[in-house]
Amino acid sequence: MDILWLIPTLPLLGFTILVLSSGRMPREKARVVGIGSIALSFMTTLYIATQYYAAASHGLDHGAGFTVSLWPWIVAGDLNLNFSLYLDGLSLSMLFVITGVGTLIHIYASGYMWDDPDYTRFFTYMNLFVAAMLMLVLADNLVLMFLGWEGVGLCSFLLIGFWYKDPENGFAARKAFVVTRAGDTAFAIGLFLLFRELGSLEIQEILHRATDEWEVGANMPTLIAILLLGGAVGKSAQLPLQTWLPDAMAGPTPVSALIHAATMVTAGVYLIARTHPVFLLSPTAMTLVASVGLITLLIAGFTALNQWDIKRVLAYSTMSQIGYMFLALGVEAWDSSIFHLMTHALFKALLFLTAGSIILALHHEQDIRKMGGLRKQLPVPFWCFLIGSACLIALPPTSGFWSKEPILLAAWEVDPVFWAGAVLGAFLTAIYTTRLMILVFFYTPEGGPPETHEPKGWQLHPPLIILAALSLVAGAFHLPAADALPHAHEHHPPLWVEVTGILLPLVGIFIGYQVFLKEKWQGLRLANQQALRDFLAKGWGFDWLYDALLVKPFLTLARLNRNDLVDLVPKGVVVASTQCYYFFSRGQNGQLRFYVATMAAAAIMIISLALFT
Amino acid sequence: MTDAVIIDHAFILAAILFCLGLTGVLVRRNLVFVLISLEVMLNAAGLAFIAAGSAWGQADGQIMFLAVVTLGAAEVAVGLGLTLLLFRRFNSIDIDQLNKLKG
Amino acid sequence: MSAIFFYNFIFYSTAVIAVVATLLMITRHNAVHALLYLIISSLSMAIIFYLLGAPFAAVLEVIIYAGAVMILFVFVVMMLNLGHRSVEQEAAWLPAKGWIVPSILAAVLLMLLVAGLGEPENLRGVHLVGVKEVGIVLFGPYLLVVELASFLLLAGLVGAYHLARRSTPPTPKYGDAQSHFTPVSDSEADEAATDQRIEEGKA
Numbered sequence: 001m002d003i004l005w006l007i008p009t010l011p012l013l014g015f016t017i018l019v020l021s022s023g024r025m026p027r028e029k030a031r032v033v034g035i036g037s038i039a040l041s042f043m044t045t046l047y048i049a050t051q052y053y054a055a056a057s058h059g060l061d062h063g064a065g066f067t068v069s070l071w072p073w074i075v076a077g078d079l080n081l082n083f084s085l086y087l088d089g090l091s092l093s094m095l096f097v098i099t100g101v102g103t104l105i106h107i108y109a110s111g112y113m114w115d116d117p118d119y120t121r122f123f124t125y126m127n128l129f130v131a132a133m134l135m136l137v138l139a140d141n142l143v144l145m146f147l148g149w150e151g152v153g154l155c156s157f158l159l160i161g162f163w164y165k166d167p168e169n170g171f172a173a174r175k176a177f178v179v180t181r182a183g184d185t186a187f188a189i190g191l192f193l194l195f196r197e198l199g200s201l202e203i204q205e206i207l208h209r210a211t212d213e214w215e216v217g218a219n220m221p222t223l224i225a226i227l228l229l230g231g232a233v234g235k236s237a238q239l240p241l242q243t244w245l246p247d248a249m250a251g252p253t254p255v256s257a258l259i260h261a262a263t264m265v266t267a268g269v270y271l272i273a274r275t276h277p278v279f280l281l282s283p284t285a286m287t288l289v290a291s292v293g294l295i296t297l298l299i300a301g302f303t304a305l306n307q308w309d310i311k312r313v314l315a316y317s318t319m320s321q322i323g324y325m326f327l328a329l330g331v332e333a334w335d336s337s338i339f340h341l342m343t344h345a346l347f348k349a350l351l352f353l354t355a356g357s358i359i360l361a362l363h364h365e366q367d368i369r370k371m372g373g374l375r376k377q378l379p380v381p382f383w384c385f386l387i388g389s390a391c392l393i394a395l396p397p398t399s400g401f402w403s404k405e406p407i408l409l410a411a412w413e414v415d416p417v418f419w420a421g422a423v424l425g426a427f428l429t430a431i432y433t434t435r436l437m438i439l440v441f442f443y444t445p446e447g448g449p450p451e452t453h454e455p456k457g458w459q460l461h462p463p464l465i466i467l468a469a470l471s472l473v474a475g476a477f478h479l480p481a482a483d484a485l486p487h488a489h490e491h492h493p494p495l496w497v498e499v500t501g502i503l504l505p506l507v508g509i510f511i512g513y514q515v516f517l518k519e520k521w522q523g524l525r526l527a528n529q530q531a532l533r534d535f536l537a538k539g540w541g542f543d544w545l546y547d548a549l550l551v552k553p554f555l556t557l558a559r560l561n562r563n564d565l566v567d568l569v570p571k572g573v574v575v576a577s578t579q580c581y582y583f584f585s586r587g588q589n590g591q592l593r594f595y596v597a598t599m600a601a602a603a604i605m606i607i608s609l610a611l612f613t
Numbered sequence: 614m615t616d617a618v619i620i621d622h623a624f625i626l627a628a629i630l631f632c633l634g635l636t637g638v639l640v641r642r643n644l645v646f647v648l649i650s651l652e653v654m655l656n657a658a659g660l661a662f663i664a665a666g667s668a669w670g671q672a673d674g675q676i677m678f679l680a681v682v683t684l685g686a687a688e689v690a691v692g693l694g695l696t697l698l699l700f701r702r703f704n705s706i707d708i709d710q711l712n713k714l715k716g
Numbered sequence: 717m718s719a720i721f722f723y724n725f726i727f728y729s730t731a732v733i734a735v736v737a738t739l740l741m742i743t744r745h746n747a748v749h750a751l752l753y754l755i756i757s758s759l760s761m762a763i764i765f766y767l768l769g770a771p772f773a774a775v776l777e778v779i780i781y782a783g784a785v786m787i788l789f790v791f792v793v794m795m796l797n798l799g800h801r802s803v804e805q806e807a808a809w810l811p812a813k814g815w816i817v818p819s820i821l822a823a824v825l826l827m828l829l830v831a832g833l834g835e836p837e838n839l840r841g842v843h844l845v846g847v848k849e850v851g852i853v854l855f856g857p858y859l860l861v862v863e864l865a866s867f868l869l870l871a872g873l874v875g876a877y878h879l880a881r882r883s884t885p886p887t888p889k890y891g892d893a894q895s896h897f898t899p900v901s902d903s904e905a906d907e908a909a910t911d912q913r914i915e916e917g918k919a
Contacts, residue, residue, distance in 0.1 A: 590712030592647075596638050600821045607828045619727060619842055621833065623768060626731050628829040630738055630757075632822040637742035639818035642809040643802075645747060645793060649754060652785065653738055656761055659773075667768040670843035672853040675773045676861055679854075682780050683865040687872030689785050693792045694879030700796055707809070 004048060004068045004085050007095065008134035010041045015127040018120055027119045031110040034123030038106050038130055042099035045092075052092060065091070065204075067140055074143070081201060086140035093338055093479060094137040094270055097345045101262045102130050104463040108353050109254035111459030112360065116252075122162065126258070129155035133263050137270060141202045142191050145271070149187065149235065152264045153180050159259060160251040172247040179244040183234015187271075190227030193220070194278075207277040214281050225278050225285030229292070232268030236322050238296045243542050245319055249311040253356030256311060261318050261352055262345035269325045269341055273334055273485060280332075280486075290330020290414070294421045297323030299540050301428030305435065306537040309366050310355050313436050316539075317392065318348055320425060324407055327422060333410035334485035340403040343474050347391035347400060350467040354385045357460055358440065361452040368436065373444030377452045382441050384464045389437050391471045393430045393505050402475030408501045412493045419497065423504055430508025438516040623664035630657035644696050644706040648689060655685040727767050734760040745806040747798040751789050758782040769844035 014037030018030060025033075052066075065088030074081040106126065113122050132151025139145035154177075161173030195201050197220055198209045214221045232238075237245035237260075248260050259265070272279060272289065279285050297320040304316035321344050328337035358374065358381055359366055375382040391400035404426070411418040535541055587598070630653060637650025659678045666674015700706050734757050741753035758781045765774035854862060 588715050590715030592708045592711075593639055593642075596635075597817070597821060600635060600639070600825060604821070604825050604828060607825075607832060611828065611832050619724070619768075620840075622727075622731070623764070624833055625830055626734070626764070628826055628833075629735055631829070632826040633735070633738045633742060635825065636815075636818045636822040639821065640742065640810065640815055643747075643798070643806060645789070645796065645798060646742075646750065646806075649750060649789060650742060652754070652781075653741070653757065656758065656781070659777075660761060660764065663765050663768055663770045663773050666845060667770060667842050668840055670840070670845065672845050672850045673858075675770050675845060675850050676853060676858050678770075678773050679776065680861055680865060682776060683868055686780060686785055687868045689788055690872045690876040691879065693788060694876040696792060697795065697880050706796065 002068070003044060004066070004087055004138070005070055006044050007041050007048070007099070008085075008131050008138060010037045010044070011127045011131040011134065013037060015124055015131060018124040018127065021120065025120055027114070030120040030123055034127055035103065035106045035110060037127055038099060038103045041130070041134070042103050045095045045099045048087065049092060049096070052087065065089075067204075069140075078199060079195070079201070081141050081143055083144065084140040085138040086203065087138065089479075090270075090273060090338065090485065091137050093342060094266075095134070097266075097342055098130065098133050098137065098263050101345050101349050101467075102258060104466055105254050105258045105262075105349060105353065107459050108257075108356070108463040109252075111457030112254055112356055113252065114457060118162070122159075122252070125155055125158045125162070126255075129159065129259065129264075133267070136267055140204070142194065142206070143201055145203075145274075146184075146187065146191065149184065149231075149267065152259075152267065153177060153184065153235070156180075156248070156259050156264055159255040160248050162251055162255065169250045172244075172250040176244040176248050179241050180234045183231045183241050186227045186229075186234070187231025190224050190231065193224050193227065197224075203274060207275070210278050210281060216281055217283060218281065221278050221281035222284050225275075225282045226288065228271060228275060228278070229285060229289055232271050232326075233292060234268070235271075236265045236268030236326070237319050238268070238292050238323060238326055239299070240542070242296060242300075242319055243539065243546060246312050246315045246539060249309070249315050253311070253352060253359060256315070257349045257352035257356070260315065261348035265318060265322055266325070266341050266345070269322065269329065269337060272326075272329050273338060276329075276334060276485065279329075286330050286332070288330070290327050290411075290418055293323040293326025293328075293330055294418055294425075295323075296320070297327065297425040298421060298428070301425050301432065302536050303539050304432040305428065306533055308369055310358070310368050310371075310436070310440065311352075311366055313368075313432060314348070314351055314355060317351075317429070317432070318344075320429065321348070321392075324404065324422065324425070327411060327418060328407040331407075331410045331414040331418060332486075333407055335479060336403065336406040336410060338485065339479050340407060342479070343391065343399040343403040343471065346467055346474055347388045347398075347471040350384055350464060350471055351388040351392065353464055353467070354381045354388065357381045357464070358385075360460075361454065362450060363453070365450070368439045370450060371440045372450070373442065374450075374452065375441040380461050380464060384468045385437065385441070387468045387471060389433045392433050393509065394426060395505065396502065397475065399471055399474035405498075405501060409493050409498070412497050423501055426501070427504045427508045430505040431512045434509050434512025435516050438512065442517055620664050620668045624661060627657045627661040627664065630654075630660065642707050642709055644699070644708050644711075645693075647708060648692050648696070651692075652685060652689065655681055723767065727764065730760045730763045730767070734764070743810075745803045745810070747793045747802070747806075748790070751786060751793065754789075755782050755786050758786070767842075769842050772845075772847045772850045 014033050017033050018025070021030075055066075065086050067084055067086050069082045069084035071083050072081075073083045106123075109122070109126070113119055116122065129152060132148045132155060134148075136145050136148025136152060139148060157173045157177040160176055161169045163169050164173075191201065194206055198206055198213060200206060200209065210221065234241045245260060245265070249256055251259075279289065300316045300320035300323060304313050304320065307313045307316060321340070325337045325340050325344070328334075328340060358371070358378060361374075361378055361381075362371065365371070387398070391398040394400040394404040408419060408422050408426070411422050538544070587594075634650045634653035634657060637653060638647055641647055641650065659681045662674045662677040662681065664674070666672065666677070696706060699711060703711060705711070737753045737757040737760065741750045741757060744750040744753065758777060762774040762777040762782070765771075765777055
């Protein structure tokens with residue numbers, strides 16, 4: 001366990017080497033550094049995992065974790081923070097996801113970005129991102145976690161705006177940063193409250209003291225939980241801070257795969273899972289978590305039906321699936337949520353990388369209306385996409401099925417409304433996924449399938465195949481996180497609930513097949529109702545709402561204050577002193593009589609002072 | 614006692630003469646007249662010293678008067694020399710026009 | 717008629733003469749008249765000094781003040797030709813409303829000075845301090861005053877000499893065409909030139 005610190009340090013070292021080389025390193029070496037650091041981190045994770053399981057099999061309490069304290073960080077008054085890392089089942093699961101999927105994505109990216117002139121810069125930012133994410137996951141105290149939180153936000157900004165010469169990418173990056181910043185502020189306030197109430201910021205300390213200090217349903221844990229939830233929805237692109245994720249697709253596809261599918265957007269889920277005792281103390285907050293998840297997954301599902309850009313469909317799909325994770329957290333199905341996080345990371349990364357291959361093959365074409373009938377020309381992407389879609393729809397026996405079913409059942413236990421919404425969401429998922437598959441691979445337009453060229457690079461296919469294999473079989477693995485989280489109650493729902501949960505996606509596939517391939521039942525298509533379609537396609541008008549509520553007043557205020565009221569103070573000082581200068585310099589006129597008169601007046605003043613005081 | 618009143622009135626006389634001299638300095642524009650009025654002020658100060666010395670019965674008052682007169686003489690000598698120089702240079706002894714020392 | 721009454725009468729009348737003379741002096745347009753009034757003022761001051769029991773000061777006043785300093789002024793007035801020719805100029809330079817502010821200032825100062833004098837009961841009477849006593853003090857504790865006064869007078873002397881000098885001709889160097897000095901001239905031609913410049917200055 002002593003080398004736990006290597007895991008976040010190796011990517012950081014990679015970042016440092018690439019930064020110091022400042023673009024002079026040839027691409028072959030850069031990719032070795034970039035991929036190598038993550039791969040070494042992954043191997044260290046495997047080694048640590050063996051040690052963890054060895055300790056667990058020796059009878060150590062399964063829920064306990066290992067703390068590795070590196071050095072004292074901030075010591076100020078009552079605040080005593082160490083730079084210390086904490087490993088338990090939950091962080092071990094996250095480590096596997098980050099380093100494992102991360103390595104595969106890096107390998108893919110070394111081929112995908114080969115023709116890009118900023119090759120080294122890409123891997124610099126990616127390594128920094130992985131280092132920050134690992135710090136987030138391994139942190140023992142909330143301030144260190146916040147450090148990682150901010151770090152991933154920064155790297156997300158840098159990577160979304162990677163092709164900065166196009167201002168649209170800059171806008172998207174800035175939007176992502178500002179929206180998540182709103183969430184970060186809520187998170188920070190929650191941190192301050194936790195410190196003030198409980199006197200510590202170490203996570204394990206907090207979780208013990210919280211249950212001692214507060215009873216269920218008290219006001220303070222509710223407030224803190226809601227604030228932490230605010231931070232989580234910012235990072236995970238849930239309601240109401242979900243507007244940045246579709247625009248974040250402006251970044252390169254490997255970035256979308258790593259950051260906006262597998263890792264950063266799951267940081268919110270991780271946060272809530274990590275601080276679950278605080279949430280358990282507040283039923284209000286739990287309901288809120290579940291509701292946020294539910295509403296987001298429905299909104300995203302409806303919106304994904306109307307997108308024409310392949311990456312935006314996948315982005316809304318990610319939003320929807322994270323909604324499932326939030327829903328699972330809200331109904332106390334903790335391990336299901338984390339399991340779904342892992343499987344989602346696998347198949348969503350697979351889908352994004354496959355989409356990247358398609359985009360490359362079609363010369364950077366992302367509009368699915370211009371695709372069609374590609375299954376003969378791109379066989380490997382086709383089968384991988386098929387497997388990924390099957391996981392997304394949660395067809396048995398893929399891993400997606402094994403992770404989504406428990407969520408549905410747990411939702412039934414808590415509230416049938418949650419279950420109904422979740423099942424509706426699964427139905428929508430099936431429809432839009434089928435739509436995507438058909439429009440890209442099956443449906444052949446009149447002119448025939450578009451031109452493709454096989455992209456060069458051996459790195460593009462193997463990661464896809466590995467991810468596809470893992471997505472299929474991941475359902476069989478026992479999740480290390482399950483040991484660290486409280487077990488959900490045993491589910492005994494009626495049979496019809498389970499059956500509906502399995503059948504409804506199949507119905508959705510059938511409907512999608514009919515509408516998009518056989519072109520029957522066209523009345524169901526919304527293509528004819530322009531207003532409704534625009535509303536749904538633009539994410540239910542949230543962008544317009546935020547623009548009117550927040551952006552326009554701010555810009556108006558800035559325009560009103562163009563001459564800067566606050567600047568009047570220093571300007572006023574300058575004006576006042578200049579006026580004094582003009583006034584007093586009139587007394588230096590060289591007139592002798594004026595000087596004598598001044599002296600006489602001064603003498604009068606002094607004498608009267610002496611006489612009358 | 615009348616003697617004490619005399620001393621007091623001598624001080625008042627000195628004050629009157631001083632203020633008259635000050636008025637003269639402030640009003641006149643001719644440099645020579647300014648110097649003359651300055652002499653009046655010095656004279657008044659000397660009177661105050663003499664009166665004080667007489668009141669205390671000591672010679673210090675007259676010594677101070679000696680110093681004042683010496684000062685006045687030296688100052689008049691140099692001042693008048695400067696006046697001549699100024700007149701030769703600027704052709705004017707109007708102190709309102711001799712205002713080159715301004716800021 | 718007691719001696720004290722006589723004494724007071726002389727004191728107050730001399731004081732009135734001094735004040736009136738000074739008042740007249742500062743309002744004259746003719747420089748020579750002003751100087752004459754100043755001489756009257758100094759002489760009355762000398763009488764007052766004598767009445768205050770300071771004969772040495774009285775004599776000093778007459779000799780140095782009314783004698784040397786006034787003569788110096790008269791000389792300069794003559795050199796600048798501030799006689800009856802400049803009377804109109806002086807009249808022009810003394811408008812009535814130019815007296816207001818200085819008078820107010822001086823009046824305020826006067827009131828303050830008189831108010832600051834305080835009660836006269838603590839003052840003792842007039843004492844006679846004779847020449848002998850002054851001489852003893854002068855050669856005793858106040859020896860340095862004499863030295864300082866001589867420094868001052870030397871400085872004044874050198875300054876006055878240097879400042880009032882006419883500009884000298886250039887000193888000849890060896891090899892110059894000129895082989896002798898031209899002395900500083902105080903000739904009629906220079907006087908005439910000065911007169912002319914005064915005329916031009918007034919115009």
